[in-house]
Amino acid sequence: xxxxxxxxxxxxxxxxxxxxxxxxxxxxxxxxxxxxxxxxxxxxxxxxxxxxxxxxxxxxxxxxxxxxxxxxxxxxxxxxxxxxxxxxxxxxxxxxxxxxxxxxxxxxxxxxxxxxxxxxxxxxxxxxxxxxxxxxxxxxxxxxxxxxxxxxxxxxxxxxxxxxxxxxxxxxxxxxxxxxxxxxxxxxxxxxxxxxxxxxxxxxxxxxxxxxxxxxxxxxxxxxxxxxxxxxxxxxxxxxxxxxxxxxxxxxxxxxxxxxxxxxxxxxxxxxxxxxxxxxxxxxxxxxxxxxxxxxxxxxxxxxxxxxxxxxxxxxxxxxxxxxxxxxxxxxxxxxxxxxxxxxxxxx
Amino acid sequence: xxxxxxxxxxxxxxxxxxxxxxxxxxxxxxxxxxxxxxxxxxxxxxxxxxxxxxxxxxxxxxxxxxxxxxxxxxxxxxxxxxxxxxxxxxxxxxxxxxxxxxxxxxxxxxxxxxxxxxxxxxxxxxxxxxxxxxxxxxxxxxxxxxxxxxxxxxxxxxxxxxxxxxxxxxxxxxxxxxxxxxxxxxxxxxxxxxxxxxxxxxxxxxxxxxxxxxxxxxxxxxxxxxxxxxxxxxxxxxxxxxxxxxxxxxxxxxxxxxxxxxxxxxxxxxxxxxxxxxxxxxxxxxxxxxxxxxxxxxxxxxxxxxxxxxxxxxxxxxxx
Amino acid sequence: xxxxxxxxxxxxxxxxxxxxxxxxxxxxxxxxxxxxxxxxxxxxxxxxxxxxxxxxxxxxxxxxxxxxxxxxxxxxxxxxxxxxxxxxxxxxxxxxxxxxxxxxxxxxxxxxxxxxxxxxxxxxxxxxxxxxxxxxxxxxxxxxxxxxxxxxxxxxxxxxxxxxxxxxxxxxxxxxxxxxxxxxxxxxxxxxxxxxxxxxxxxxxxxxxxxxxxxxxxxxxxxxxxxxxxxxxxxxxxxxxxxxxxxxxxxxxxxxxxxxxxxxxxxxxxxxxxxxxxxxxxxxxxxxxx
Numbered sequence: 001x002x003x004x005x006x007x008x009x010x011x012x013x014x015x016x017x018x019x020x021x022x023x024x025x026x027x028x029x030x031x032x033x034x035x036x037x038x039x040x041x042x043x044x045x046x047x048x049x050x051x052x053x054x055x056x057x058x059x060x061x062x063x064x065x066x067x068x069x070x071x072x073x074x075x076x077x078x079x080x081x082x083x084x085x086x087x088x089x090x091x092x093x094x095x096x097x098x099x100x101x102x103x104x105x106x107x108x109x110x111x112x113x114x115x116x117x118x119x120x121x122x123x124x125x126x127x128x129x130x131x132x133x134x135x136x137x138x139x140x141x142x143x144x145x146x147x148x149x150x151x152x153x154x155x156x157x158x159x160x161x162x163x164x165x166x167x168x169x170x171x172x173x174x175x176x177x178x179x180x181x182x183x184x185x186x187x188x189x190x191x192x193x194x195x196x197x198x199x200x201x202x203x204x205x206x207x208x209x210x211x212x213x214x215x216x217x218x219x220x221x222x223x224x225x226x227x228x229x230x231x232x233x234x235x236x237x238x239x240x241x242x243x244x245x246x247x248x249x250x251x252x253x254x255x256x257x258x259x260x261x262x263x264x265x266x267x268x269x270x271x272x273x274x275x276x277x278x279x280x281x282x283x284x285x286x287x288x289x290x291x292x293x294x295x296x297x298x299x300x301x302x303x304x305x306x307x308x309x310x311x312x313x314x315x316x317x318x319x320x321x322x323x324x325x326x327x328x329x330x331x332x333x334x335x336x337x338x339x340x341x342x343x344x345x346x347x348x
Numbered sequence: 349x350x351x352x353x354x355x356x357x358x359x360x361x362x363x364x365x366x367x368x369x370x371x372x373x374x375x376x377x378x379x380x381x382x383x384x385x386x387x388x389x390x391x392x393x394x395x396x397x398x399x400x401x402x403x404x405x406x407x408x409x410x411x412x413x414x415x416x417x418x419x420x421x422x423x424x425x426x427x428x429x430x431x432x433x434x435x436x437x438x439x440x441x442x443x444x445x446x447x448x449x450x451x452x453x454x455x456x457x458x459x460x461x462x463x464x465x466x467x468x469x470x471x472x473x474x475x476x477x478x479x480x481x482x483x484x485x486x487x488x489x490x491x492x493x494x495x496x497x498x499x500x501x502x503x504x505x506x507x508x509x510x511x512x513x514x515x516x517x518x519x520x521x522x523x524x525x526x527x528x529x530x531x532x533x534x535x536x537x538x539x540x541x542x543x544x545x546x547x548x549x550x551x552x553x554x555x556x557x558x559x560x561x562x563x564x565x566x567x568x569x570x571x572x573x574x575x576x577x578x579x580x581x582x583x584x585x586x587x588x589x590x591x592x593x594x595x596x597x598x599x600x601x602x603x604x605x606x607x608x609x610x611x612x613x614x615x616x617x618x619x620x621x622x623x624x625x626x627x628x629x630x631x632x633x634x635x636x637x638x639x640x641x642x643x644x645x646x647x648x649x650x651x652x653x654x655x656x657x658x659x660x661x662x663x664x665x666x667x668x
Numbered sequence: 669x670x671x672x673x674x675x676x677x678x679x680x681x682x683x684x685x686x687x688x689x690x691x692x693x694x695x696x697x698x699x700x701x702x703x704x705x706x707x708x709x710x711x712x713x714x715x716x717x718x719x720x721x722x723x724x725x726x727x728x729x730x731x732x733x734x735x736x737x738x739x740x741x742x743x744x745x746x747x748x749x750x751x752x753x754x755x756x757x758x759x760x761x762x763x764x765x766x767x768x769x770x771x772x773x774x775x776x777x778x779x780x781x782x783x784x785x786x787x788x789x790x791x792x793x794x795x796x797x798x799x800x801x802x803x804x805x806x807x808x809x810x811x812x813x814x815x816x817x818x819x820x821x822x823x824x825x826x827x828x829x830x831x832x833x834x835x836x837x838x839x840x841x842x843x844x845x846x847x848x849x850x851x852x853x854x855x856x857x858x859x860x861x862x863x864x865x866x867x868x869x870x871x872x873x874x875x876x877x878x879x880x881x882x883x884x885x886x887x888x889x890x891x892x893x894x895x896x897x898x899x900x901x902x903x904x905x906x907x908x909x910x911x912x913x914x915x916x917x918x919x920x921x922x923x924x925x926x927x928x929x930x931x932x933x934x935x936x937x938x939x940x941x942x943x944x945x946x947x948x949x950x951x952x953x954x955x956x957x958x
Contacts, residue, residue, distance in 0.1 A: 029809075029904065031892070038918055041895060042731035056904060058893045059914060063629025070631070073809050155519055160604030160621075162414075162629035185415030188629045189636075196519055196615040197604025199625075202916055202924075203482065210487045211519055225920060313731075317920075369854035373770050376762035377780040380828070383821065384783045387790070387798045445697025453691050454698070462698065464942060469705050470875055471938035472712070473882025475912055476931045480708050532704055539701065540875060541830060544868040548837035563687035579833040586829055589788030595885045596792075596913075620791035624885055627797065644794045651789040655782065 028298050030057040032065015032078030033164045034200070035219055036099050036282045039319045040078065043306040046313060052305060053298045062164040063188055069093060069285050076299045077285040080164020081171075081188065082264030092288040094337060095262045096330045097281035098303060100252050100320040102220040103169050104230040104243045104278070108208045109135055111150060114229025118143050118240045121233065121269065121277065125177020127215065128156050129184060130194035135213055150213075157207040157216035160197030162189030168280040169217045172268045176277075220248070221318035233278070236271035247276040248320050255281075257326060263333065281322070286337070293339045297347055300334050304347075388648060395642030397635055406642060412606040414626075419639040421646055423608050427616035428647065430523055430609075431598070432591040435530035439587055442531075443538030450539075451546040452564050463543065470536035478600030481529040482521070486601060489528075490520030494613055519603070522613045526602040530594060534587035541583035545576050585655065592651055595620040619647045709935075716932030719925035724933075728897045729911060738930050740897045744906035745934070747899065748812055748891060749881050752819030756880075757873045760824040764831025764869075769857050781832070787825040795821050796886035804890060812905030815891030822886060823876035830872025834865045870945060878938045884909035908934050 030040065037059035044055025060068070062079040069077030070091045078098070088095055105124065107114040119127075123139050126132045132139055135149045159166045167188045174181035184190050198207040201222040208214035208228075220243055223230050232240045241247055250272045255265035267279040284303065290296040307327045314321050322330070334345035398406055398419065409420020450463055549572050557567035573580065603615020606622060623640045630637035723737040730736030763784060771777030796818050803814035838861050846856040862869070880886075887893075892904040893914065908930045915927035 037914070038731070038920065044895070045731045054895075056893075056895045058904070058910075060888065060892075061628035063631055064627075067631050071805065071808075073804065160599060161625045187415050189414045189626055191411070191413035191415065191607075192605065195605070196521055197625075198482070198521075199478075199599050199604075200916075201918075203600065206483060207519075207521075210483075211490065222918075363852050366853045369857075370770055373762055373766035374776075376759055377766045377771065377776065379759065380763055380780055380787065380824070381783050384787055386802070387794070390798055390801050391794070442697045442700055445694040446701050448690075449694035449698040453694065460946075462702075464939070464946075465705055466701055467871075467874065467878070467942055468935070468939050469701065469708070471878040471881070471935050471942065472708055473884075473909060473912070473931055473934045475882070475884055475909060475916075476708065476712060476935070479916070479931075480711055484707065484711060532708075535701060535704075537875060540871055541833065544830075544871050545833060545837065548834060548865075548868060550839055563683050565687040565690040566683065576837060579836055582829055582833040585785050585788065586826065589785065589790075589825070590879075592789040593791035593794075596883075620793055623791065623797075624793045627793065628888070641797075644791070644797070647789075647791065647794070648786060651786050655785050655789075659782075 027054045027056060028076070028295060028302065029074045030055065030065075030076045030078060030284075030299070031060050031068045031074045032285075033062045033080045033282055034059040035080050035101055035164055036078060036319070038221070038317050039099055039310075039314055042313050042317060043310045044302065046309065047302050047305050050305065050309070052302060055302060061162065061188075062167070063162060066285065069287065072287060072291065075286070075295050078282065079285065080280065080282045081167040082262060082283055083285065085261055088262055088285075093285045094288055094333060095264070095283050095285050096333050097263055097265075097322055097326065098284045098306075099314065100248060100267070100279060100281050100322060102243060102248045102276055102279045102320075103165055103172075103217050104220050104223050104276075105215065105217050105233065106205065106208050106223055106228045106230050107216075108212060108214045108229075109149065110152070110212050112147055114231055115242065116144075116147060117149075117231040119231060119233060121173065121176025122178075124233070125173045125180030127154055128158075128173060128192065128195065129180055131179065152213040155207075155211045155214045156192075156195035157204045157211075157214055158192050158195055158197050159201075159204060159217075160199045162187075164188065164282065165201070165217065165219055166190065168268075168278060172278045175268055224318045233276070235275045235277040236269045237273070237275075239273065241274055241276055243276050244274065245318075245320060247274040248279050249323075251275040251277070251279040252281070252320065252326075253323055257329060263329065288337060289339050293342075293344060296337070296339075297344045300337075300345055301347055304331070384648075388645065391641050391645035391648065395638050395640075395645050397638035398642035401635060401638075406639075407646065410608050412622075414636060417635055419635070421619075421639075421643055423606050424617050424619045424622045424643055425646065425650065426609065427523060427526075427602065428592060428618040428620070428650065430612075430616075431527045431530055431602070431618060432588060434523075434527035435534060435591045436584070436588055438527065438531035439535045439538055440584065443535050443583070443587070444542055446535075446539040447542035447546055448568060450543050452568070463540075466536050466539050466543075468536075469532070470540065474533065474594060474596045475600075477529055477533050478597035481525060481597060481601040485528065486520035486525055488520075489525050494520065494524075497613070519615065521601050521603040521615055522611075523602065523609055523616045524612050526598050526616070526618070529597055529601050530591045533594060533597060534590045537590060538583050538587045541586055542580060545579045545583065546572065549576055581658070585658070588654065588658075589651075592647065592654075593620055595624045599624055619643045619650075712928070712932045712935060715925070715928035717929075719922075719929035720932070724926070724929055729895055729906065736926075738908065738911055738926060738933070740894065741906040741908045741911040741930065742933065743899060744812065744891070744894070745881065745908040747901065748815045748819060748887070748905060748907055749877065751813075751816035751901070752880055753823055753873070753877050755816065756820035756823030757827050757876060759820070760827025760872075760876070761831050761869065763824070763828035764835060764872075765857060765862070767828070767832040768835035769861065770853075784825050784828050787821070788829060790822075790825075791885070792818075792822055792883050793885035793888075796889045799886070800889040810890060810892035810904040812891050812901035812903065815887045815905060815907065816901070818886035818890045819880040819883065822883060823880050826876040826879060827869075827872050830875065831865075831869050834868030834872070835861060837868075838864045874938075874942050874945060877941065881934050881938050882909060884913050 040057045048054045065077035065079050068074045136151045170186040170190055174186040198204045201218045204216040204218055208216040230243050232242050235241050251267045251270040254270045255267045257265050269277045286296050286299055311321050335343050337344040406421055408422050410422045411418050411420050553571050554567055557571040598618050599621045604617055605615035606617045609616040627640055630640055726739055727737035728740040767777055767781050799814050799818040803817055804810055842860050843856055846860040887907050887910055893910040894904045894906045912927045912930045915923040
């Protein structure tokens with residue numbers, strides 16, 4: 001009967017599967033933040049082509065990345081927000097920045113060019129707690145005297161899934177808007193007082209696109225690839241700036257790396273002519289006491305190769321490389337990894 | 349009795365093959381129970397911290413704030429129940445209607461293709477339903493349906509002082525849209541299962557009814573349905589199960605606002621969507637993870653309650 | 669006599685009217701179903717066909733701009749859905765048989781039935797969570813096997829419920845006849861009752877396969893996904909739903925297009941399975957002189 005045949009086929013398939021080639025010992029697994037996923041994967045592919053280990057990076061989210069590396073189920077974790085010092089010490093993890101990105105604010109205001117709208121951090125904070133509800137509110141029109149803003153409600157959109165992007169955005173708002181800090185606060189996931197949550201960058205972008213008067217926050221790479229209208233924000237010097245790569249770099253270079261604990265230097269609300277106020281590094285975490293030091297060393301070799309050879313890819317995918325001085329600091333940190341006495345860096 | 353070899357009525361010698369047969373089936377049943385108990389145990393142990401921190405008040409707490417670490421489950425529970433029940437109310441008649449059509453009035457040649465088409469709806473991945481809901485249905489709702497609903501139903505008095513039925517800014521996503529998407533998703537389950545149940549009813553029953561002069565509808569409602577009522581309810585349970593537990597699609601269309609909704613069109617959240625959105629970031633040992641597991645535990649209890657009530661109603665129907 | 673006829677005639681018209689109206693509503697219902705299906709399929713195909721090239725089947729996932737495909741995700745899905753169905757469907761059938769044939773009326777059977785229905789409504793994300801605790805953490809890593817177990821746990825209650833529903837409708841006369849001919853209990857079930865209900869059981873299994881083929885949440889924390897070509901089920905494994913989630917949430921048009929193609933492939937794959945199994949069932953039933 002057909003069932004007998006099917007049964008035999010299935011057993012054969014199962015046998016093949018279980019006997020199939022095991023993964024190579026050098027494959028490295030990473031998990032965590034969605035924001036750097038495209039660049040880590042691309043670098044991983046280029047690295048493998050150049051003869052290095054194969055990388056399997058899965059974007060589960062920053063918190064998941066931290067959880068997985070704590071559980072040691074992956075070789076490295078990736079998080080958009082830095083982990084607290086106590087936690088790093090308790091879980092024996094080394095944290096270092098890998099790449100830089102920016103968060104921009106997109107809008108959909110009928111009849112108005114979104115890129116010309118200017119907001120201060122305070123106004124943005126008040127929008128997201130529901131204090132400013134209409135686009136022609138005086139607090140907005142005084143900042144934009146030349147624009148004809150319509151009298152329609154503002155519909156703020158946020159990330160439904162807890163994410164590092166939310167963490168960066170809410171940290172920024174908390175630092176520039178006292179009322180936002182008081183009523184909502186910062187974190188991967190917060191209790192938004194108003195608005196709607198959409199899944200992922202794509203969700204937020206679509207929500208803004210579909211709702212007249214919508215406003216939302218997305219990663220720069222997302223806005224750039226999809227040609228979205230991102231508004232201007234006031235930076236640390238009070239100047240209104242548009243989000244540009246030189247602007248992100250300028251913010252990154254001013255970060256106080258000397259005093260940053262665990263290399264978690266803030267790049268939010270930096271002063272300067274072009275500095276964009278919502279810039280952040282994204283971090284990689286490796287164990288200080290790995291079961292298999294060779295695997296951790298593979299991770300370091302991959303990152304080092306990407307630092308030296310990954311600029312073109314980063315540019316193409318709209319990411320910002322760490323300034324070279326910072327890269328050297330990172331390598332110096334690697335040299336402090338000495339499981340079983342021998343430092344893991346420089347490698348061999 | 350002068351034939352001692354004949355066993356008494358009802359007592360047969362049980363062949364070893366039958367013993368194995370029975371044992372393995374019992375084992376299968378036992379596995380099911382063990383699985384559920386294990387899941388409940390893990391949910392409960394993991395969620396204990398939440399109940400320790402907030403007590404039973406966690407169940408009717410209305411504030412969900414990860415920053416201040418104050419959590420309450422009521423918004424998620426409300427969203428889950430409202431969307432599932434509403435979805436079932438919408439999908440049930442349509443699903444049954446499709447099944448009746450397929451088994452009774454549909455022309456022979458169309459029967460198989462139509463049946464396959466309905467099952468195809470079940471083949472669509474849940475994430476596609478979410479995307480369809482978000483990119484196609486939500487704008488439609490926000491442009492046309494929601495403003496119309498708001499204008500038409502303005503006269504309904506609010507419940508308490510905040511629950512307005514249809515007055516929320518027309519953002520397109522929310523409980524109503526989520527209920528609609530869920531209805532579309534459970535439709536093929538109800539339709540396909542009901543169709544199979546109807547097809548399996550003995551022709552004798554229907555012939556008897558027709559012989560007495562019943563119309564098709566009367567034959568169905570008066571004779572067939574009462575005969576297969578139990579199995580039909582099974583179809584409904586399938587649908588309810590999917591509606592309560594659906595995750596990915598809901599995340600797209602419910603608006604993900606973990607606040608008490610003030611309208612049927614307001615953005616809301618379900619237990620499944622809250623867990624899916626927050627689990628990746630929730631770290632073991634923290635309150636953040638405990639509340640998610642506690643929510644999962646509550647959902648199982650809610651399903652338990654809903655199913656128990658449904659069974660009670662069914663038993664009463666049978667007895668009357 | 670005349671009055672009686674008039675009243676009867678009126679009642680007859682009313683009954684016919686009800687029948688017509690209900691018939692019409694049923695057609696409308698079918699129409700609604702078809703329209704929905706058309707809308708969704710249109711969205712799927714209009715977005716997915718564009719990315720459908722041979723590369724999708726032959727090249728594994730890779731970075732945007734380098735012409736990757738979905739090969740490893742397709743294979744990973746086939747493996748995990750296959751193994752998950754292989755575990756979940758037979759188990760579900762056994763539970764269904766138990767509930768309908770052997771355990772009828774027993775206390776334990778009521779409990780099992782109830783528990784099964786609760787499992788039916790378990791959110792897929794919680795099943796994934798559960799399997800993470802028992803099959804990922806203790807073994808120190810994600811694996812295709814864990815993913816398959818999660819899928820099996822979702823498929824099993826569906827198959828159990830549909831199997832029981834269908835078996836209940838097999839006329840008792842079949843069983844009595846078999847017993848009268850001297851069959852043992854397991855023979856009655858295997859050789860008479862199950863074949864009689866096969867069509868319905870098949871529907872149940874197909875519904876379950878359709879469901880698990882498109883599920884993402886249970887795979888998130890069990891098989892994780894894998895960029896590297898691998899058929900090793902003890903390692904993280906790629907799957908189409910994971911690829912879709914991943915790709916759809918990125919800014920790169922090639923990846924978004926691949927996400928749609930992946931979704932289309934899942935739907936078409938399940939449809940093909942559906943049609944193929946129905947045809948083979950019909951062929952087999954025909955051969956047996958049905």
